[in-house]
Amino acid sequence: MTETAQQSTDQPNRGVRLPRDARRAQLLSAAQDVFVANGYHAAAMDDIADRAGVSKPVLYQHFPGKLELYLALLETHGTELVSRVREAIESNPDNKQRVRAAVGALYEFVDREDQAFRLVFESDLRGEPAVERAVEQASSGCIDAVAEAVTADAGLDHERARLLAVGLVGLSQVTARDWLDTENSISRDEAVNLMSTLAWKGLAGFPMQQG
Amino acid sequence: MTETAQQSTDQPNRGVRLPRDARRAQLLSAAQDVFVANGYHAAAMDDIADRAGVSKPVLYQHFPGKLELYLALLETHGTELVSRVREAIESNPDNKQRVRAAVGALYEFVDREDQAFRLVFESDLRGEPAVERAVEQASSGCIDAVAEAVTADAGLDHERARLLAVGLVGLSQVTARDWLDTENSISRDEAVNLMSTLAWKGLAGFPMQQG
DNA sequence: CAAAATCTCTACCGACAAGTAAAGTTGGGT
DNA sequence: ACCCAACTTTACTTGTCGGTAGAGATTTTG
Numbered sequence A, B: 001m002t003e004t005a006q007q008s009t010d011q012p013n014r015g016v017r018l019p020r021d022a023r024r025a026q027l028l029s030a031a032q033d034v035f036v037a038n039g040y041h042a043a044a045m046d047d048i049a050d051r052a053g054v055s056k057p058v059l060y061q062h063f064p065g066k067l068e069l070y071l072a073l074l075e076t077h078g079t080e081l082v083s084r085v086r087e088a089i090e091s092n093p094d095n096k097q098r099v100r101a102a103v104g105a106l107y108e109f110v111d112r113e114d115q116a117f118r119l120v121f122e123s124d125l126r127g128e129p130a131v132e133r134a135v136e137q138a139s140s141g142c143i144d145a146v147a148e149a150v151t152a153d154a155g156l157d158h159e160r161a162r163l164l165a166v167g168l169v170g171l172s173q174v175t176a177r178d179w180l181d182t183e184n185s186i187s188r189d190e191a192v193n194l195m196s197t198l199a200w201k202g203l204a205g206f207p208m209q210q211g
Numbered sequence C: 001c002a003a004a005a006t007c008t009c010t011a012c013c014g015a016c017a018a019g020t021a022a023a024g025t026t027g028g029g030t
Numbered sequence D: 001a002c003c004c005a006a007c008t009t010t011a012c013t014t015g016t017c018g019g020t021a022g023a024g025a026t027t028t029t030g
Helices: A020-042 A045-051 A056-062 A066-090 A095-110 A117-121 A129-154 A158-181 A188-204 A206-210 B020-042 B045-051 B056-062 B066-090 B095-110 B117-121 B129-154 B158-181 B188-204 B206-210
Strands: none
Touching (some): A020 A045, A020 A056, A020 A066, A045 A056, A066 A095, A095 A158, A095 A188, A117 A158, A158 A188, A158 B188, A188 B158, B020 B056, B020 B117, B045 B056, B066 B095, B095 B129, B117 B158, B158 B188
């Protein structure tokens, strides 16, 4: 039994009091649903409060404003993603399998039920430094993780290795989103296989190319 | 005394009448600057009018609303991009050079002075069907062009070829943007070389993989 | 040179959403 | 059972921005 049950569409539990942590978690969850569905701008604080079965001031007792609420989600999922990618890479000895694991981690993140990736990869809030920083942090976290693994193997200097890493992460991210949009598509495993093979074969061209 | 000579402080041409087409073009240019700099939401119609040295009602005599103005730019640059990619592919006989030309076209587009790519690749307007359609059209236009070239060469079925094409386009697009952000970086040509090599070597792994 | 048509500007309206103050309500401690 | 404290809610304020009406200027035409 989930004591912090979500109020999806109706609000049967309006008025019930929750411990502070549970309430905060519930608000975050509701906010995520609304932000994912509508984007930052179209998401109204009223919508979020309604979704949580709560009124607006309650929201403002837990978060100082809309931006902070958004940032809390963004940072959580950003670091989450970076962790998953790092784990995937570090828990595999072989470099080829590392690439596959990294691509797999990206796909898994995109395939999550809560669609958290839309916050990180499709944020519609621009010009806000804190947001750009959070997104940049997630992005460069993944890139650095891949770049480290690639540098040694491909025998490239840091700058070029990083560009390759950017390519691999971008490739995974974009294809993962496309794969998700294409409903009746091939299985996730096969998509990951295709992409990691593409990446690996591509990388294989480089040591001899440079040295 | 009552000279309205204040005109020349910011916008020297304030008050000057222009033929309809010229005015429209100027407005589009101003709008692009503002949309690129601030994104859709933060761009105010007043800003655009000011930037064009014109007042707001003039804007509304040429475009029925903010959305239509935005769409006009989006569609123009979207089709422009697709054309460039198609040209790049079709004007090269060799498949390897086709890949390089396609990647080069993406980089060129991103490297344009007016930064039009930010409208197509970083649009912060979501939920508006017309916008999603325009972006989708640009995206799929590029993808299809690449997919056609890839299908024959790699001996893959349509679905997998398309996924690969998505990967190549995504790879180019993401790395191009990253390359642009990294000021003191390697030259565009070398970046294009790196990426198209990565793509080509990666693709080379596929005919034998499947057949 | 004068008058009208046309273009442009200043000033305004209304909608919408973030954030808040004060009233109302519920539950826990004694 | 009662009262206090914390939690919730209703209802409001405020600021911003898309869009518009009517006044003012300028070029063209008779």
